[in-house]
Amino acid sequence: MLVDALAAERFRLLKDRGTVFWGVLFAPIAGLVLTIGGELFARRLMKGAPPIPVDLVGRMVKALAGGASPVMGLFVLILSAAVLAGDYRWETWRLLTPRNGRVNLLLAKLATAAIAVAVSLVLYALAAALGGLFSAATSGGAFVAYRGEALTDLAGTFAVSWLQLVVLVALAALVGVATRSTMGALIGGLVFAAAQSMVAAWMHEPSLKALLLPAFSGDLLKTALLQDRSVVDEPLPWAKALAFLLAWAVGLSAAALALFQRQDLTRE
Amino acid sequence: MSFALEAEGLTKTYGAVRALDDLTLKIPAGGVFGVLGPNGAGKSTLFRIAMGLVRPTSGVARLSGAPAGHASSLRQVGAMIETPRYPPYLTARDALKMLALQSGAQDADIGGWLERVGLAEAADRKTSTFSVGMKQRLGLAAVFFTRPSLAILDEPTSGMDPAGIQEIRELIRRLAAEEGATIILASHQLDEVRRVCDRVAILSKGKLVAEGPVETLAGRKPALRLVASPVAQVLEVLGDQGRADGPDAVLAQIERGEAPALIRALVGAGVDIHEARWREADLESAYLDILQAKEPADAR
Numbered sequence: 388m389l390v391d392a393l394a395a396e397r398f399r400l401l402k403d404r405g406t407v408f409w410g411v412l413f414a415p416i417a418g419l420v421l422t423i424g425g426e427l428f429a430r431r432l433m434k435g436a437p438p439i440p441v442d443l444v445g446r447m448v449k450a451l452a453g454g455a456s457p458v459m460g461l462f463v464l465i466l467s468a469a470v471l472a473g474d475y476r477w478e479t480w481r482l483l484t485p486r487n488g489r490v491n492l493l494l495a496k497l498a499t500a501a502i503a504v505a506v507s508l509v510l511y512a513l514a515a516a517l518g519g520l521f522s523a524a525t526s527g528g529a530f531v532a533y534r535g536e537a538l539t540d541l542a543g544t545f546a547v548s549w550l551q552l553v554v555l556v557a558l559a560a561l562v563g564v565a566t567r568s569t570m571g572a573l574i575g576g577l578v579f580a581a582a583q584s585m586v587a588a589w590m591h592e593p594s595l596k597a598l599l600l601p602a603f604s605g606d607l608l609k610t611a612l613l614q615d616r617s618v619v620d621e622p623l624p625w626a627k628a629l630a631f632l633l634a635w636a637v638g639l640s641a642a643a644l645a646l647f648q649r650q651d652l653t654r655e
Numbered sequence: 656m657s658f659a660l661e662a663e664g665l666t667k668t669y670g671a672v673r674a675l676d677d678l679t680l681k682i683p684a685g686g687v688f689g690v691l692g693p694n695g696a697g698k699s700t701l702f703r704i705a706m707g708l709v710r711p712t713s714g715v716a717r718l719s720g721a722p723a724g725h726a727s728s729l730r731q732v733g734a735m736i737e738t739p740r741y742p743p744y745l746t747a748r749d750a751l752k753m754l755a756l757q758s759g760a761q762d763a764d765i766g767g768w769l770e771r772v773g774l775a776e777a778a779d780r781k782t783s784t785f786s787v788g789m790k791q792r793l794g795l796a797a798v799f800f801t802r803p804s805l806a807i808l809d810e811p812t813s814g815m816d817p818a819g820i821q822e823i824r825e826l827i828r829r830l831a832a833e834e835g836a837t838i839i840l841a842s843h844q845l846d847e848v849r850r851v852c853d854r855v856a857i858l859s860k861g862k863l864v865a866e867g868p869v870e871t872l873a874g875r876k877p878a879l880r881l882v883a884s885p886v887a888q889v890l891e892v893l894g895d896q897g898r899a900d901g902p903d904a905v906l907a908q909i910e911r912g913e914a915p916a917l918i919r920a921l922v923g924a925g926v927d928i929h930e931a932r933w934r935e936a937d938l939e940s941a942y943l944d945i946l947q948a949k950e951p952a953d954a955r
Binding site for chain 2: 391392404405479481486653
């Protein structure tokens with residue numbers, strides 16, 4: 388049953404400390420260290436500068452909005468490769484496939500990786516808030532209220548960045564199953580993440596071609612969410628962007644499942 | 656009669672290689688069944704199909720009457736296919752816990768099983784530090800701890816030293832007796848099969864070449880071993896009944912009562928006989944004879 392496979396995958400991931408560190412904890416820790424380091428460096432550079440007001444929610448929204456960057460993608464791919472293709476590397480599919488259905492096994496891995504990505508994103512946002520607290524504590528900057536709908540913006544940026552990262556998880560699943568390799572999943576995902584980010588950066592109009600890129604669709608959704616509604620000329624095609632992002636995540640996952648279900652595990 | 660594993664016209668090809676070639680085999684439920692065959696005979700492929708790891712090119716396999724590889728058929732099966740491997744970051748206890756969760760058997764007695772296979776003291780060591788023998792023992796615990804009605808063990812003593820082989824053999828015999836499960840065992844160790852199994856099937860090049868009770872297969876080929884010279888002369892006299900057994904000996908497949916007449920005939924033909932000794936029939940000679948002949952046979 389799927390619930391059994393989910394429990395087994397969660398248990399297994401929590402025991403894999405290396406993957407948990409690099410795939411879940413490293414980005415938030417690095418984000419916090421860089422924020423604190425940057426704060427201290429700036430203070431030393433600009434002695435006597437007035438304290439900067441600290442907007443904790445704004446910092447979290449900004450962190451979540453940038454949470455699907457290629458750098459964050461790298462750590463998500465490390466996590467995904469280990470969770471989704473690790474059984475090829477350790478030759479342990481033969482241990483698992485007789486105990487549960489193949490669809491359940493891979494779905495549980497996809498869900499576990501997606502949940503771990505969500506946890507990492509939340510920690511990343513909390514690390515940004517912690518960085519703000521450090522800044523306020525050391526510089527004496529006052530806290531200011533967020534100028535926007537805090538809950539909507541937090542939840543929205545979180546959901547869109549998470550969905551963008553889930554596309555990477557699904558891609559790692561497909562490439563990992565196809566190549567039967569963790570390195571394949573990692574490198575294939577990295578190439579895709581880097582290439583689509585570069586191409587998306589060149590595109591400005593929300594054409595169909597542009598919306599096909601998860602990076603473009605994701606950025607457009609976040610722009611639509613965070614933009615100042617009073618100065619918008621025409622509404623952005625956010626529904627199309629969301630549909631494309633969902634289609635990527637579902638399509639890649641379905642392809643990975645279909646391939647895995649038919650795959651001969653002669654040698655994992 | 657119910658069958659633990661049935662294969663009907665089972666064929667599996669990997670490119671130009673035919674791992675299984677129209678194999679039809681019925682393994683009855685109950686007892687310990689051995690599957691013998693040289694490397695590449697198709698034993699592991701048969702088990703991988705049974706466990707749903709690979710799909711047959713054609714033909715059908717069933718486990719306890721249900722389609723092989725299907726979740727309903729696998730629920731009652733434990734399997735150790737080739738040398739077991741585990742994620743290296745898991746301890747022995749964690750590995751069994753993970754498998755118990757995967758099987759929906761959260762109440763499995765993990766500590767008790769680790770003790771039964773002699774791994775109680777290593778329970779919290781990472782499996783990456785385990786020897787081959789320890790991994791095999793953990794594999795046996797993983798097979799049996801969900802109390803399956805059918806256990807498939809593919810080369811369970813592969814790569815082990817003689818003491819380890821003896822230990823695992825004893826363990827399998829004990830588990831078969833205590834758990835009452837049907838055990839299907841593939842092995843290169845003919846002695847292991849003779850000691851542990853009730854019935855055997857011999858595969859060669861993906862085909863079934865013999866199947867029957869161990870005593871029947873082992874007992875049907877008594878032979879007189881003659882150390883004599885010239886060997887060619889002995890083989891000529893014996894015709895189809897003789898075959899070389901090393902450079903200076905011949906195995907004569909004759910009845911005991913025919914021995915005096917044969918020896919007289921050989922001496923008359925100018926052969927020097929240095930030694931004549933009955934070699935008791937055993938599984939090894941039967942196995943080698945059957946593989947040499949490569950003719951489908953049925954000892955039932």
